[in-house]
Amino acid sequence: MTILDKIIAEKRQEVARREAETPAAALQALPPFTRPVRSARAALTAAGSSGIIAEFKRRSPSKGVINGTAEAGATTAGYVAAGAAVLSVLTDEPFFGGTPADLWAARAACPATPILRKDFIISEYQITEARALGADLILLIASCLTPAEVQQFSQFAHSLGLEVLLEVHDEAELRSHLAEAVDLVGVNNRNLATFATDVATSARLAALIPSRFVRVAESGLQHASTILELRQAGYQGFLIGETFMKTADPAAALAGLVAELTTPVSAS
Numbered sequence: 001m002t003i004l005d006k007i008i009a010e011k012r013q014e015v016a017r018r019e020a021e022t023p024a025a026a027l028q029a030l031p032p033f034t035r036p037v038r039s040a041r042a043a044l045t046a047a048g049s050s051g052i053i054a055e056f057k058r059r060s061p062s063k064g065v066i067n068g069t070a071e072a073g074a075t076t077a078g079y080v081a082a083g084a085a086v087l088s089v090l091t092d093e094p095f096f097g098g099t100p101a102d103l104w105a106a107r108a109a110c111p112a113t114p115i116l117r118k119d120f121i122i123s124e125y126q127i128t129e130a131r132a133l134g135a136d137l138i139l140l141i142a143s144c145l146t147p148a149e150v151q152q153f154s155q156f157a158h159s160l161g162l163e164v165l166l167e168v169h170d171e172a173e174l175r176s177h178l179a180e181a182v183d184l185v186g187v188n189n190r191n192l193a194t195f196a197t198d199v200a201t202s203a204r205l206a207a208l209i210p211s212r213f214v215r216v217a218e219s220g221l222q223h224a225s226t227i228l229e230l231r232q233a234g235y236q237g238f239l240i241g242e243t244f245m246k247t248a249d250p251a252a253a254l255a256g257l258v259a260e261l262t263t264p265v266s267a268s
Protein backbone atom coordinates (compact mmCIF):
# COMPACT_ATOMS: atom_id res chain seq x y z
CA MET A 1 0.00 0.00 0.00
CA THR A 2 1.50 3.38 -1.00
CA ILE A 3 1.17 6.53 1.10
CA LEU A 4 -1.35 7.78 -1.44
CA ASP A 5 -3.47 4.65 -0.93
CA LYS A 6 -3.36 5.31 2.83
CA ILE A 7 -4.29 8.98 2.40
CA ILE A 8 -7.28 8.09 0.19
CA ALA A 9 -8.48 5.30 2.50
CA GLU A 10 -8.41 7.69 5.46
CA LYS A 11 -9.99 10.47 3.36
CA ARG A 12 -13.02 8.29 2.55
CA GLN A 13 -13.69 7.82 6.28
CA GLU A 14 -13.08 11.50 7.03
CA VAL A 15 -15.47 12.69 4.31
CA ALA A 16 -18.22 10.31 5.48
CA ARG A 17 -17.77 11.63 9.03
CA ARG A 18 -17.80 15.27 7.99
CA GLU A 19 -20.85 14.84 5.77
CA ALA A 20 -22.76 13.19 8.62
CA GLU A 21 -21.81 16.09 10.93
CA THR A 22 -22.48 18.93 8.46
CA PRO A 23 -24.68 18.08 5.47
CA ALA A 24 -24.09 19.87 2.17
CA ALA A 25 -27.27 21.94 2.65
CA ALA A 26 -25.80 23.44 5.82
CA LEU A 27 -22.59 24.34 3.97
CA GLN A 28 -24.60 26.06 1.26
CA ALA A 29 -26.13 28.32 3.91
CA LEU A 30 -22.74 29.69 5.03
CA PRO A 31 -21.96 33.27 3.87
CA PRO A 32 -18.75 32.44 1.89
CA PHE A 33 -20.76 30.06 -0.28
CA THR A 34 -22.07 32.98 -2.33
CA ARG A 35 -19.07 35.29 -2.21
CA PRO A 36 -17.61 36.28 -5.61
CA VAL A 37 -14.91 33.86 -6.77
CA ARG A 38 -11.42 35.17 -7.66
CA SER A 39 -9.98 33.60 -10.81
CA ALA A 40 -6.60 31.88 -10.49
CA ARG A 41 -6.39 31.68 -14.27
CA ALA A 42 -6.68 35.47 -14.45
CA ALA A 43 -4.21 36.04 -11.59
CA LEU A 44 -1.56 33.79 -13.15
CA THR A 45 -1.89 35.15 -16.68
CA ALA A 46 -2.11 38.87 -15.77
CA ALA A 47 0.70 41.05 -17.10
CA GLY A 48 3.49 41.23 -14.52
CA SER A 49 2.15 38.31 -12.44
CA SER A 50 4.82 36.55 -10.38
CA GLY A 51 3.05 33.28 -11.21
CA ILE A 52 3.81 32.05 -7.72
CA ILE A 53 1.19 29.90 -5.98
CA ALA A 54 2.47 30.10 -2.41
CA GLU A 55 1.45 27.20 -0.21
CA PHE A 56 0.70 27.05 3.51
CA LYS A 57 2.07 23.62 4.48
CA ARG A 58 2.84 22.57 8.05
CA ARG A 59 4.11 19.09 7.40
CA SER A 60 4.15 16.40 4.72
CA PRO A 61 4.52 12.65 4.43
CA SER A 62 7.87 13.08 2.65
CA LYS A 63 9.45 15.70 4.95
CA GLY A 64 7.68 15.38 8.33
CA VAL A 65 7.30 18.67 10.20
CA ILE A 66 8.22 21.61 7.95
CA ASN A 67 6.92 24.44 10.12
CA GLY A 68 5.36 23.79 13.50
CA THR A 69 4.62 27.38 14.48
CA ALA A 70 3.32 29.33 11.47
CA GLU A 71 -0.26 30.64 11.53
CA ALA A 72 -2.31 30.46 8.33
CA GLY A 73 -3.77 33.99 8.31
CA ALA A 74 -0.52 35.81 9.04
CA THR A 75 1.53 33.61 6.71
CA THR A 76 -0.80 33.95 3.73
CA ALA A 77 -1.17 37.71 4.26
CA GLY A 78 2.64 37.89 4.23
CA TYR A 79 2.71 35.86 1.02
CA VAL A 80 0.31 38.28 -0.68
CA ALA A 81 2.34 41.31 0.43
CA ALA A 82 5.47 39.58 -0.92
CA GLY A 83 3.96 39.07 -4.38
CA ALA A 84 2.10 35.73 -4.44
CA ALA A 85 -0.37 35.58 -7.33
CA VAL A 86 -2.40 32.73 -5.83
CA LEU A 87 -2.44 30.98 -2.45
CA SER A 88 -2.65 27.26 -1.69
CA VAL A 89 -3.82 26.03 1.70
CA LEU A 90 -3.59 22.38 2.73
CA THR A 91 -6.70 21.29 4.59
CA ASP A 92 -5.75 17.64 5.17
CA GLU A 93 -5.07 17.09 8.86
CA PRO A 94 -3.78 13.52 9.33
CA PHE A 95 -0.92 13.75 6.82
CA PHE A 96 -0.27 17.48 6.38
CA GLY A 97 -1.38 19.07 9.67
CA GLY A 98 -3.77 21.40 7.84
CA THR A 99 -7.37 22.15 8.78
CA PRO A 100 -10.45 23.75 7.23
CA ALA A 101 -9.89 26.53 9.80
CA ASP A 102 -6.59 27.32 8.04
CA LEU A 103 -8.51 28.02 4.85
CA TRP A 104 -11.01 30.21 6.73
CA ALA A 105 -8.12 32.14 8.26
CA ALA A 106 -6.40 32.62 4.89
CA ARG A 107 -9.68 33.73 3.30
CA ALA A 108 -10.30 36.29 6.04
CA ALA A 109 -6.73 37.61 5.81
CA CYS A 110 -6.56 37.72 2.00
CA PRO A 111 -9.97 38.64 0.56
CA ALA A 112 -8.73 39.56 -2.93
CA THR A 113 -6.37 36.68 -3.74
CA PRO A 114 -7.46 33.38 -5.31
CA ILE A 115 -7.05 30.42 -2.92
CA LEU A 116 -6.60 26.77 -3.85
CA ARG A 117 -8.11 24.25 -1.47
CA LYS A 118 -5.25 21.72 -1.40
CA ASP A 119 -6.69 18.38 -0.43
CA PHE A 120 -7.41 14.95 -1.83
CA ILE A 121 -10.81 15.44 -3.48
CA ILE A 122 -12.79 12.23 -3.86
CA SER A 123 -16.38 13.49 -3.60
CA GLU A 124 -18.67 16.35 -4.58
CA TYR A 125 -19.20 17.02 -0.87
CA GLN A 126 -15.60 18.23 -0.53
CA ILE A 127 -16.12 20.60 -3.46
CA THR A 128 -19.20 22.09 -1.79
CA GLU A 129 -17.13 22.35 1.40
CA ALA A 130 -14.31 24.11 -0.50
CA ARG A 131 -16.78 26.75 -1.74
CA ALA A 132 -18.19 27.21 1.76
CA LEU A 133 -14.70 27.63 3.23
CA GLY A 134 -13.96 30.45 0.79
CA ALA A 135 -11.79 28.63 -1.77
CA ASP A 136 -11.67 29.74 -5.41
CA LEU A 137 -10.26 26.62 -7.00
CA ILE A 138 -9.87 22.94 -6.24
CA LEU A 139 -7.23 20.34 -7.00
CA LEU A 140 -8.12 17.09 -8.76
CA ILE A 141 -5.28 14.54 -8.65
CA ALA A 142 -5.29 12.20 -11.65
CA SER A 143 -3.72 9.33 -9.73
CA CYS A 144 -6.60 9.36 -7.20
CA LEU A 145 -9.49 9.61 -9.69
CA THR A 146 -10.92 8.02 -12.81
CA PRO A 147 -11.17 10.14 -15.98
CA ALA A 148 -14.97 10.09 -15.54
CA GLU A 149 -14.60 11.48 -12.00
CA VAL A 150 -12.36 14.29 -13.27
CA GLN A 151 -15.05 15.20 -15.77
CA GLN A 152 -17.87 14.96 -13.20
CA PHE A 153 -16.06 16.85 -10.42
CA SER A 154 -14.89 19.57 -12.84
CA GLN A 155 -18.41 20.19 -14.02
CA PHE A 156 -19.68 20.23 -10.45
CA ALA A 157 -16.95 22.69 -9.41
CA HIS A 158 -17.85 24.96 -12.31
CA SER A 159 -21.52 24.82 -11.32
CA LEU A 160 -20.40 26.37 -8.01
CA GLY A 161 -18.21 28.93 -9.79
CA LEU A 162 -14.91 27.27 -8.80
CA GLU A 163 -11.95 26.69 -11.11
CA VAL A 164 -10.19 23.33 -11.40
CA LEU A 165 -6.49 22.47 -11.32
CA LEU A 166 -5.90 18.96 -12.68
CA GLU A 167 -2.65 17.41 -11.41
CA VAL A 168 -0.75 14.81 -13.42
CA HIS A 169 2.67 13.26 -12.96
CA ASP A 170 3.39 11.60 -16.29
CA GLU A 171 2.43 11.31 -19.95
CA ALA A 172 0.00 8.43 -19.34
CA GLU A 173 -2.02 10.39 -16.76
CA LEU A 174 -2.09 13.40 -19.06
CA ARG A 175 -3.40 11.27 -21.93
CA SER A 176 -6.03 9.49 -19.86
CA HIS A 177 -7.29 12.30 -17.59
CA LEU A 178 -7.03 15.62 -19.42
CA ALA A 179 -10.58 16.93 -19.86
CA GLU A 180 -11.79 20.10 -21.57
CA ALA A 181 -13.60 20.96 -18.36
CA VAL A 182 -10.41 21.67 -16.37
CA ASP A 183 -8.94 25.16 -16.25
CA LEU A 184 -5.33 24.63 -15.22
CA VAL A 185 -3.05 21.63 -15.63
CA GLY A 186 -0.41 21.02 -12.98
CA VAL A 187 2.57 18.74 -13.42
CA ASN A 188 3.65 17.40 -10.05
CA ASN A 189 7.40 16.85 -10.05
CA ARG A 190 6.93 14.62 -7.00
CA ASN A 191 5.99 10.99 -7.55
CA LEU A 192 3.32 10.59 -4.86
CA ALA A 193 4.03 6.86 -4.48
CA THR A 194 7.81 7.09 -4.01
CA PHE A 195 8.30 10.83 -3.16
CA ALA A 196 11.10 11.01 -5.74
CA THR A 197 11.09 14.63 -6.95
CA ASP A 198 12.58 15.78 -10.24
CA VAL A 199 11.85 19.21 -11.73
CA ALA A 200 12.74 17.80 -15.16
CA THR A 201 9.26 16.19 -15.09
CA SER A 202 7.61 19.58 -15.66
CA ALA A 203 10.02 20.45 -18.45
CA ARG A 204 9.37 17.09 -20.16
CA LEU A 205 5.58 17.37 -20.10
CA ALA A 206 5.27 21.08 -20.98
CA ALA A 207 4.84 20.70 -24.71
CA LEU A 208 2.20 17.98 -24.28
CA ILE A 209 -0.21 20.34 -22.47
CA PRO A 210 -2.32 22.34 -24.93
CA SER A 211 -1.76 26.08 -24.51
CA ARG A 212 -5.47 26.78 -23.77
CA PHE A 213 -4.82 25.39 -20.29
CA VAL A 214 -2.76 27.40 -17.80
CA ARG A 215 0.30 25.25 -17.07
CA VAL A 216 1.44 24.92 -13.47
CA ALA A 217 4.70 23.34 -12.29
CA GLU A 218 4.38 21.80 -8.82
CA SER A 219 6.75 20.62 -6.08
CA GLY A 220 10.47 20.70 -5.50
CA LEU A 221 10.87 24.24 -6.85
CA GLN A 222 13.61 26.15 -5.04
CA HIS A 223 15.50 28.42 -7.41
CA ALA A 224 14.61 31.42 -9.58
CA SER A 225 16.68 29.91 -12.39
CA THR A 226 14.40 26.83 -12.50
CA ILE A 227 11.29 29.02 -12.62
CA LEU A 228 12.73 31.13 -15.42
CA GLU A 229 13.51 27.96 -17.42
CA LEU A 230 10.01 26.60 -16.84
CA ARG A 231 8.51 29.95 -17.91
CA GLN A 232 10.40 29.59 -21.16
CA ALA A 233 8.89 26.10 -21.50
CA GLY A 234 5.38 27.58 -21.21
CA TYR A 235 4.54 27.46 -17.50
CA GLN A 236 2.64 30.36 -15.95
CA GLY A 237 2.09 28.96 -12.44
CA PHE A 238 4.61 27.66 -9.90
CA LEU A 239 3.31 25.90 -6.79
CA ILE A 240 5.81 26.20 -3.95
CA GLY A 241 5.41 25.11 -0.34
CA GLU A 242 8.43 23.72 1.45
CA THR A 243 10.99 26.21 0.10
CA PHE A 244 9.08 29.02 1.86
CA MET A 245 7.59 27.19 4.84
CA LYS A 246 10.87 25.69 6.07
CA THR A 247 12.25 29.16 6.77
CA ALA A 248 11.60 31.27 9.87
CA ASP A 249 9.91 33.89 7.65
CA PRO A 250 8.06 32.29 4.69
CA ALA A 251 6.97 35.66 3.28
CA ALA A 252 10.54 36.98 3.28
CA ALA A 253 11.67 33.84 1.45
CA LEU A 254 8.99 34.46 -1.19
CA ALA A 255 9.96 38.15 -1.45
CA GLY A 256 13.57 37.11 -2.08
CA LEU A 257 12.52 34.74 -4.86
CA VAL A 258 10.25 37.37 -6.48
CA ALA A 259 13.12 39.88 -6.38
CA GLU A 260 15.39 37.38 -8.15
CA LEU A 261 12.71 36.73 -10.78
CA THR A 262 12.33 40.42 -11.55
CA THR A 263 16.02 41.41 -11.45
CA PRO A 264 17.34 41.75 -15.00
CA VAL A 265 20.33 39.50 -15.66
CA SER A 266 23.43 41.68 -16.10
CA ALA A 267 24.98 41.74 -19.58
CA SER A 268 28.54 41.30 -18.25
Ligand SMILES: O=C(O)c1ccccc1NCC(=O)[C@H](O)[C@H](O)COP(=O)(O)O
Pocket: 003, 055, 057, 060, 061, 062, 063, 188, 192, 195, 218, 219, 220, 221, 239, 240, 241, 242, 243
Ligand atom coordinates in the same frame (compact mmCIF):
# COMPACT_ATOMS: atom_id res chain seq x y z
O1 LIG B 1 4.62 16.80 -0.12
C1 LIG B 1 4.46 15.59 0.05
O2 LIG B 1 5.26 14.88 0.71
C2 LIG B 1 3.27 14.87 -0.53
C3 LIG B 1 3.12 13.51 -0.29
C4 LIG B 1 2.01 12.84 -0.78
C5 LIG B 1 1.06 13.51 -1.50
C6 LIG B 1 1.19 14.88 -1.74
C7 LIG B 1 2.30 15.55 -1.27
N1 LIG B 1 2.45 16.91 -1.46
C8 LIG B 1 1.45 17.74 -1.99
C9 LIG B 1 1.98 18.70 -2.98
O3 LIG B 1 1.60 18.61 -4.11
C10 LIG B 1 2.92 19.78 -2.52
O4 LIG B 1 2.53 20.22 -1.25
C11 LIG B 1 3.01 21.01 -3.42
O5 LIG B 1 3.16 20.66 -4.76
C12 LIG B 1 4.21 21.87 -2.97
O6 LIG B 1 5.38 21.08 -3.00
P1 LIG B 1 6.74 21.58 -2.32
O7 LIG B 1 7.05 22.94 -2.89
O8 LIG B 1 7.77 20.59 -2.72
O9 LIG B 1 6.47 21.65 -0.86
